[in-house]
Amino acid sequence: MTDLGRLSLNIATTKKLNLAEAVDGAARAGLPAVGLWRDRVHEVGLDGAAKLVRDAGLRVSTLCRGGFLTAADPAGIEAAMEDNRAALDEAAALGTDSLVMVVGGLPEGDVDLAAARRRVADRIADLVPHARDRGVRLVLEPLHPMYAADRAVISTLEQALDLAAPYPADEVAVVVDTFHVFWDPALPRAVERAGREGRIASYQVCDFNLPIAADALLSRGMMGDGVIDFAPITRMVTQAGYTGDIEVEIFNAELWDTPAESVLQTTIDRYRTLILPHLH
Amino acid sequence: MTDLGRLSLNIATTKKLNLAEAVDGAARAGLPAVGLWRDRVHEVGLDGAAKLVRDAGLRVSTLCRGGFLTAADPAGIEAAMEDNRAALDEAAALGTDSLVMVVGGLPEGDVDLAAARRRVADRIADLVPHARDRGVRLVLEPLHPMYAADRAVISTLEQALDLAAPYPADEVAVVVDTFHVFWDPALPRAVERAGREGRIASYQVCDFNLPIAADALLSRGMMGDGVIDFAPITRMVTQAGYTGDIEVEIFNAELWDTPAESVLQTTIDRYRTLILPHLH
Numbered sequence: 012m013t014d015l016g017r018l019s020l021n022i023a024t025t026k027k028l029n030l031a032e033a034v035d036g037a038a039r040a041g042l043p044a045v046g047l048w049r050d051r052v053h054e055v056g057l058d059g060a061a062k063l064v065r066d067a068g069l070r071v072s073t074l075c076r077g078g079f080l081t082a083a084d085p086a087g088i089e090a091a092m093e094d095n096r097a098a099l100d101e102a103a104a105l106g107t108d109s110l111v112m113v114v115g116g117l118p119e120g121d122v123d124l125a126a127a128r129r130r131v132a133d134r135i136a137d138l139v140p141h142a143r144d145r146g147v148r149l150v151l152e153p154l155h156p157m158y159a160a161d162r163a164v165i166s167t168l169e170q171a172l173d174l175a176a177p178y179p180a181d182e183v184a185v186v187v188d189t190f191h192v193f194w195d196p197a198l199p200r201a202v203e204r205a206g207r208e209g210r211i212a213s214y215q216v217c218d219f220n221l222p223i224a225a226d227a228l229l230s231r232g233m234m235g236d237g238v239i240d241f242a243p244i245t246r247m248v249t250q251a252g253y254t255g256d257i258e259v260e261i262f263n264a265e266l267w268d269t270p271a272e273s274v275l276q277t278t279i280d281r282y283r284t285l286i287l288p289h290l291h
Numbered sequence: 292m293t294d295l296g297r298l299s300l301n302i303a304t305t306k307k308l309n310l311a312e313a314v315d316g317a318a319r320a321g322l323p324a325v326g327l328w329r330d331r332v333h334e335v336g337l338d339g340a341a342k343l344v345r346d347a348g349l350r351v352s353t354l355c356r357g358g359f360l361t362a363a364d365p366a367g368i369e370a371a372m373e374d375n376r377a378a379l380d381e382a383a384a385l386g387t388d389s390l391v392m393v394v395g396g397l398p399e400g401d402v403d404l405a406a407a408r409r410r411v412a413d414r415i416a417d418l419v420p421h422a423r424d425r426g427v428r429l430v431l432e433p434l435h436p437m438y439a440a441d442r443a444v445i446s447t448l449e450q451a452l453d454l455a456a457p458y459p460a461d462e463v464a465v466v467v468d469t470f471h472v473f474w475d476p477a478l479p480r481a482v483e484r485a486g487r488e489g490r491i492a493s494y495q496v497c498d499f500n501l502p503i504a505a506d507a508l509l510s511r512g513m514m515g516d517g518v519i520d521f522a523p524i525t526r527m528v529t530q531a532g533y534t535g536d537i538e539v540e541i542f543n544a545e546l547w548d549t550p551a552e553s554v555l556q557t558t559i560d561r562y563r564t565l566i567l568p569h570l571h
Contacts, residue, residue, distance in 0.1 A: 122520040128476065157437040159474035160518035161501055170476040194439035196408065196450040221441055223507045238440035240402040 013041060017290070018282050019072040021046035021215065021260035025271040030055050031063055032271070038067040040275040046073045046213075046258045047105060049098060057104050064105070071107040072256035073150065073186075073213050074098065079115035080134035081127040081164060087118075091134065096141050103145040109212045110142070111150045111186055116161040127164045132174055139182050148184045150212040151175060155191045155219075157227060168192055168201035175210055184212035187248055188260070190219050190231050193239045199247055206251020214248050216241065216286060217261040224264070231262045233274075234281040245289035257286060293321060297570070298562050299352040301326035301495065301540035305551040310335050311343055312551070318347040320555040326353045326495075326538045327385060329378060337384050344385070351387040352536035353430065353466070353493050354378065359395035360414035361407040361444060367398075371414065376421050383425040389492045390422070391430045391466055396441040407444045412454055419462050428464045430492040431455060435471045435499075437507060448472055448481035455490055464492035467528055468540070470499050470511050473519045479527055486531020494528050496521065496566060497541045504544070511542045513554075514561040525569035537566060 020042050022033040030051045037045050045064065052060040052074075064071055077098040082088050095110075102110045114131045117124065135149060142149050151171040154163035165171050168185060175183040185205055192198055205211045218237030224230040234241060259278050266274055300322050302313040310331045317325050325344065332340040332354075344351055357378040362368050375390075382390045394411045397404065415429060422429050431451040434443035445451050448465060455463040465485055472478055485491045498517030504510040514521060539558050546554055 117518060122518055124473070124520060125523060155437070156435065156474040157503060160499065166474050166476060173476075193404070194436040194446050196446060196453075219440065223437060223503060225505060227503045238397060238402055240404060243405060 014283065014287060015041050015279065016043055017255070017257050018042050018279070019044035019046050019256040019258040020275065020278070021073075021075070021258045022051055023048055023075070024259055024261045024266065024278070025274060026262075026267045028271050030060055034063050034067045034069060036271050036275055038069055040279060042069070044070045044072040044256050046075060046260060047071055048075045049101060052101060052105070057101055061105050071105045072258055073109040073111050074102040074105055074107050076111040076113050076152075077149070078113040078163070080112075080131050081115040081118060083118055083121070083126075083130065088134070092137060095138050099138070099142050099145045099147050102147040108147050109150045109184070110147050111152050111213065113152055113154065114163050114165050116158070116164060124159065124164060131164060135174060135183060136177075139178055143182050148182060148212055150184050150186050152186045152188060153191055155194075157223070162228075167195055167197070168205060169197060172201065172204055172208065172210065175208075180209040184210040186213040186215055187211060187244075188215040188217070189239050189241060189244050190217050193219060193244060198244070202247040202251050206248075206253065211248065211251060211253040211255075213255065213258060214253055215258045215260045217259060220263070229262050229264050231260070233261060233263070233266060233277060234259070234285045241285045242289050245286055249290050257282070294563065294567060295321050295559065296323055297535070297537050298322050298559070299324035299326050299536040299538040300555070300558070301353075301355070301538045302331055303328055303355070304539055304541045304546065304558070305554060306542075306547045308551050310340055314343050314347045314349060316551050316555055318349055320559060322349070324350045324352040324536050326355060326540060327351055328355045329381060332381060332385070337381055341385050351385045352538055353389040353391050354382040354385055354387050356391040356393050357429070358393040358443070360392075360411050361395040361398060363398055363401070363406075363410060368414070372417060375418050379418070379421055379425045379427045382427040388427050389430045389464070390427050391432055391493065393432055393434065394443050394445050396438065396444060404439065404444060411444060415454060415463060416457075419458055423462050428462060428492055430464050430466050432466045432468060433471055435474075437503070442508075447475055447477070448485060449477060452481065452484055452488065452490065455488075460489040464490040466493040466495055467491060467524075468495040468497070469519050469521065469524050470497050473499060473524060478524070482527040482531050486528075486533065491528065491531060491533040491535075493535065493538060494533055495538045495540045497539060500543070509542050509544050511540070513541060513543070513546060513557055514539070514565045521565045522569050525566050529570050537562070
């Protein structure tokens with residue numbers, strides 16, 4: 012195993028590549044794993060996607076993503092359930108045990124955040140049996156609080172752990188994404204708890220760029236380009252016992268316009284200087 | 292006392308008015324108080340500002356603001372101390388016991404958030420004696436986590452309370468600003484604690500507008516225009532025992548371009564429908 016043995020390319024980082032190109036790029040760069048997105052999987056079909064990854068000798072670290080569980084009307088709830096059951100099936104077929112869940116924001120015109128959060132808890136309860144059947148964990152992703160209203164009503168790692176608490180760790184887990192949690196003064200406590208409970212399913216790294224991009228979703232940056240100190244967070248996750256893949260997942264318009272080979276090389280360089288030294 | 296007896300105009304809401312105009316506007320609208328900014332006070336001088344407010348029969352709910360305490364170099368630290376001592380003197384002269392503290396972000400090029408937070412704790416310790424002498428509270432403001440790196444390294448109410456904990460409640464307190472805290476799943480617990488400790492010095496209301504403005508500082512909106520549910524937060528603050536002024540503080544380019552009289556009338560209307568019913 013090279014020193015890249017835990018580095019996974021989340022293919023959102025190379026958004027302009029199709030699945031075959033992204034898998035090929037990751038393999039050529041010496042990475043052992045990819046994090047997949049469902050839209051790219053659907054383009055080639057589930058069996059074709061599984062074969063592409065397998066033939067390249069890679070593993071799938073996570074599937075992105077399930078979620079969007081906050082609908083309040085019966086039709087919206089049923090649609091979300093159906094979509095998430097399909098996502099769980101796809102994760103199993105792709106050979107990953109981790110479905111990343113971005114749980115959704117407030118329904119249009121609604122401001123009742125507490126009720127939306129209760130509905131997320133209800134939908135998790137509804138989905139757990141299917142997740143258990145498929146051997147796939149629902150991996151709850153706390154998103155940065157600036158997305159609390161429109162993207163994900165889970166805003167802190169502690170809150171994600173509270174939502175996971177009723178279930179075994181192999182059914183509901185969490186992802187620690189530096190962009191979303193770096194600001195949290197309670198992070199050391201929450202990561203320690205996540206490790207103790209065996210619930211860290213994924214560690215995702217990317218930087219937080221300032222100023223916030225016009226499309227706030229695209230403020231994610233290459234490690235080292237923004238304001239995040241990766242050393243203490245990486246040490247927390249390591250000390251919490253996490254030994255799995257480390258996914259680089261960057262939504263950034265400028266990086267998407269950069270040749271993928273160059274992005275992958277920078278990713279590897281920054282991983283080596285900013286992340287790797289803190290994995291022990 | 293009318294039903295507006297607790298409503299204060301933070302003069303940042305009517306940014307294009309000078310101090311005399313803002314005070315006059317608030318008084319004509321029937322408001323009993325104003326929240327002042329130091330730049331507007333300096334324009335007319337401290338004695339002149341105090342006289343303007345007094346002559347209009349108003350009180351000063353808070354002075355904005357002290358803070359910017361994260362400098363790491365001796366000159367930066369001394370400059371911050373000097374400025375904050377002056378701000379405390381000004382608050383006392385203006386007759387308010389509340390100096391709102393926006394504590395500052397990371398120094399340029401620095402990513403060590405934990406160290407910046409420790410320096411804030413150190414500077415608070417340095418400032419408390421002068422605050423005590425002046426009879427003015429250092430009112431710590433947790434800012435929305437999207438400003439953690441560049442504006443205020445205090446990101447949650449719980450963190451503000453932890454920083455205040457070593458001091459008596461009449462020396463270090465906190466402000467609850469809906470924009471900054473509405474997303475926080477731990478808010479009920481933190482507001483209850485703030486009330487129990489007697490540390491709620493100010494309740495500031497404004498909405499969180501989406502999409503986030505190009506200048507993220509200007510995403511604040513008129514109550515009812517954004518995604519915040521004011522009922523539960525107002526009830527929390529009320530149940531925590533807060534009976535003081537409620538400041539409307541909105542930075543919003545569109546509102547700044549609207550005639551102030553109209554903004555004040557909308558402020559009063561929205562206060563009556565969205566805040567007032569939950570103050571009991």
